[in-house]
Amino acid sequence: NAGVTQTPKFQVLKTGQSMTLQCAQDMNHEYMSWYRQDPGMGLRLIHYSVGAGITDQGEVPNGYNVSRSTTEDFPLRLLSAAPSQTSVYFCASSYSSGGRYYGYTFGSGTRLTVV
Amino acid sequence: GNSVTQMEGPVTLSEEAFLTINCTYTATGYPSLFWYVQYPGEGLQLLLKATKADDKGSNKGFEATYRKETTSFHLEKGSVQVSDSAVYFCALSDRPGNTGKLIFGQGTTLQVKP
Numbered sequence: 001n002a003g004v005t006q007t008p009k010f011q012v013l014k015t016g017q018s019m020t021l022q023c024a025q026d027m028n029h030e031y032m033s034w035y036r037q038d039p040g041m042g043l044r045l046i047h048y049s050v051g052a053g054i055t056d057q058g059e060v061p062n063g064y065n066v067s068r069s070t071t072e073d074f075p076l077r078l079l080s081a082a083p084s085q086t087s088v089y090f091c092a093s094s095y096s097s098g099g100r101y102y103g104y105t106f107g108s109g110t111r112l113t114v115v
Numbered sequence: 116g117n118s119v120t121q122m123e124g125p126v127t128l129s130e131e132a133f134l135t136i137n138c139t140y141t142a143t144g145y146p147s148l149f150w151y152v153q154y155p156g157e158g159l160q161l162l163l164k165a166t167k168a169d170d171k172g173s174n175k176g177f178e179a180t181y182r183k184e185t186t187s188f189h190l191e192k193g194s195v196q197v198s199d200s201a202v203y204f205c206a207l208s209d210r211p212g213n214t215g216k217l218i219f220g221q222g223t224t225l226q227v228k229p
Contacts, residue, residue, distance in 0.1 A: 033216065033217060035219075040221070041221070042204065042219045042220060042221040042222050043159075043204065043219040043222075044219075045216055045217070045218070048216055058216065090158060090159065092159075092217065094208070094217070104149065104151075104161060104206075104208070104217055105161070106151075106158045106159040106160070107158060108157070108158045109158045
């Protein structure tokens, strides 16, 4: 099925470990983003990309890296995991047409616990 | 900068009651506006959208009208069901050529009791 695929769904890390959260979309969307969701804080933008080879920081980028070598993939790297990065992470993709945005699609999320 | 403010929850209603969840925004230019819904344990799903002033988005009995004069996008439903219990997020996106970011409100939890 077309959509945004995130892996893994669950992950437990020890403080200081690194890992990559994977995100792939097969809709040829130009825009991709990573959000984290924490209780009482809604969703906060970590990094985003407006096309292959172009990324920029969002609201809470510290401790995370991204790259976008293809239109389809947008992995999120945790460099040295900290307990404060315990959260649910969502990847999303979207496109624009005629000057307007349409069709933001979210993945099912990755629940990360850092101990 | 751009921002979205939603009414605080939780909102608790009886089945078949009328629902309003307020959402106001601050933005430069002409953003697109969205309502997303998150059911327990799941990801976000697009509920409805409006891309220009006076547009009305609608889906599954929910409606919201893009009001530029009051910078609002309030979500309404005439008769809620227990299955509507979820967290609802109002969001806006920038115009193309800017950043393509989606900015969310804090979310409003809706609980519908039988």
